[in-house]
Amino acid sequence: MTQHKPLPRARRWHRRAPAVAVCLIAGQLAHAASVKVEIRGVDEELRANVLAYLSFERYRKGGADLNADTVERLHNRAEREVQAALKPFGYYEPQVESTITDLGHNDWRVNISITPGKPVLIGHVDVRVDGPGETDPLFQRILRHLPLREGERLKHSDYESVKTELQRTAATYGYLDARLIRNELVVDPPNYRANVALELDTGERYRFGATSIQQKVVDETLVRRYLRYHEGDPFDLTQVLRTQFALDDSQYFSNLEVLPAEPDRTTRIVLVNIHADPSRRHHYSFGPGYATDTGARGTLGFEDRRINQHGHSFSLEVQAAQVTRYSLQSRYNVPFGDPAVEKLTLAGTVEQRQLADVTTHTFSVGPSITEVTGSWQHVWLLTATRTTSDLPLGAEFLPGAHTDRLLVPGIDLASVPKGYLGEALFEHPFFAELRGSHTALGSDSNFIQLHMQVERVFRLGRKWHLLLRDEVGASLVSRFSQLPAVFRFFAGGDNSVRGFGYNDLSPTEAVCTYDPTLMKYLRNDPQQTCQSVAGFIKVGGKDELTGTVEVIRDLPNNLAIATFFDYGNAFDHLGRQCAPHSPPGAAFCSPLLQYSVGIGLRVRLPVLTLGVDIAQPLSDTCVPPTQPTPTQTSPGGCRRPGPRLHINFSPKL
Secondary structure, three states: OEEOOOOOOOOEEEEEOHHHHHHHHOOOOOOOOEEEEEEEOOOHHHHHHHHHHOHHHHHHHHOOOOOHHHHHHHHHHHHHHHHHHHHHHOOOOOEEEEEEEEEEOOEEEEEEEEEOOOOOEEEEEEEEEEOOOOOOHHHHHHHHOOOOOOOOEOOHHHHHHHHHHHHHHHHHOOOOOOEEEEEEEEEEHHHOEEEEEEEEEOOOOOEEEEEEEEOOOOOHHHHHHOOOOOOOOEOOHHHHHHHHHHHHHOOOEEEEEEEEOOOEOOOOEEEEEEEEEEOOOEEEEEEEEEEOOOEEEEEEEEEEOOOOOOOOEEEEEEEEEOOOEEEEEEEEEEEOOOOOOOEEEEEEEEEEEEEOOEEEEEEEEEEEEEEEEOOEEEEEEEEEEEEEEEEOOOEOOOOEEEEEEEEEEEEEEEEOOOOOOOOOOOOOOEEEEEEEEOHHHOOOOOEEEEEEEEEEEEEOOOOEEEEEEEEEEEEEEOOHHHOOHHHOEOEOOOOOOOOOOOOOEOOEEEEEOEEOOOOEEOEOOOOOOEOOEEEEEEOOEOEEEEEEEEEEEEEOOOEEEEEEEEEEEEEOOOOOEEOOOOOOOOOOEEOOOEEEEEEEEEEEOOOOEEEEEEEEEOOOEEEOOEEEEOOEEEOOEEEOOOOEEEEEEEOOO
16 A cells, blocks of 8 residues: 555544653552553444553453553543544544543543545546456456445445455465455545556466375265365366365265366466264264243264265154153265265155144155255155044044054245255245145045245344244045144144144034933034034144244343234134034134234244243134033123233244
8 A cells, every 4th residue: 555645643632631640640549450442533333443542441351550650651642543444435534632630549531523524536447357257257356346436435345355365366266376466555644535456467377286195984976976076177166175174064064075186387287185084973963952832852863874886875863751741853864966966765654643623643654855956946756644633532533443544645945045955044044845646646635735935034123023933734534524634724832823822723623512411422423513512622724824023132141032913723614613512603713823922032042042931822722612521501791801920932033
């Protein structure tokens, strides 16, 4: 950087109270001295830089002993230090007024009042790229978005950022002979003007040469399919790093190194060397947990990360939970194509789930193919399922245990980050699954079902965030009563409509009154509908709609506070939701959607976020009159549930 004329000396006034003179000649007092620095006249950005330059602040943070002589010496530096602190922001003629006040007991307060003065403005800007890379979009993007603009206040950091970005881009993307042939920031303080000149000569772009692989873990052909580049491609350091990430995420290796060799200046070729040792083949995991949806839970996992030289892997996970019962899941994975994002999986699941008032026992097995195209991951599935739905014996439709056998093809579609390499994702901004089955496939039920989830976080400021989440489910089914419970929708819970219990929002089915004298449930013949109703059970719906609007405010110490509004329900039809056998009219009908509001605390842990929420429903739930026994009746009615506590762990804000 060059400068035509010396900087005019800034002016300063010292105002000291008589007590200050006494302070400056006094000896050290018994306790450790301290200095409090107050700065006025500049914004927070300038103030922070002034504090960084001031010797007073460095002495204070360092805990050094201060006496009267030291305070006087540091005070004499203040003018030069403030001047140096403001230069990078374009203020070359500041006026500084400083005072020292003796607070007694060897304590001082330093007041610095700054008038920045007229700033230096940017005049002529000449930033150019020459050479073979002149038209490369990488450089053109930098030139189109220069932070240096004529007439704006000079900021040295903007100049340095452009220079650094040009050099970084050249080094990263293979212009390894690039050099700055002009590098000038000419400041003329008396005329409040600065001219900028930067010129980069890119030189020829280097290319990838051969890749040497040193490992004895899996087939070399499999390792080469993980490479994010090909021999002869323009050199790109980001693709070298992505190769390292992809190989690391495969979990085959430890001590993995993917390093470019020294460039060959004659051939303009960069070789790449890969070295890796085998990782631990078998991996065991155990994790306890708790959420109000599941209750206490425990998870036990086992992985065989490489069964053979072809990179096949196997995993087994067992989970038991207080509310949702248990599940056993196994997966056998076979990589193909691009092994970082493409695989064939054979999965099997055995589980028992408590879905509101329905207990299900399910066994499923089937293959799936996972692929990624651009920013979308799609999974093609074919699942053979045997599921038993266990309802009370008095249920109006399909009482007791009912078993269904289905062959269910489907597809999952999820958005993934740019450059996704197959790493585990805890959430997707968009997720959709389409399922279906038909008797032509040997299934016991005909249905098509679409389920979508959308989530987006917006920054409202430095400490404020807005979370929007919606979930929609819809089913086309020939006879809803024959749709297995595992394919029905439920709402309510920690990640749904808070203020209501897990799966608590659902259409209901009547339970017939039991006559102990006749030793049977009272039903109408021949339809077998309930003659009188003892109560209702929640059995799930064919459609669902839920959503969340949540505002989050960051707090110190990895904490945050949130306020939210939730809405939603699971239902079989639009309009008010009336239980079976409800009297005419809407007196005992609930609204289509339930609503709740609440506040919550977020505790950000290294991997997950602990959420503690208290939610209050805003709408009523209604139950029509019932007859629990032949001689007893219940009038029914509507009530509004009280506040509910929700505790959960999530990867969200």
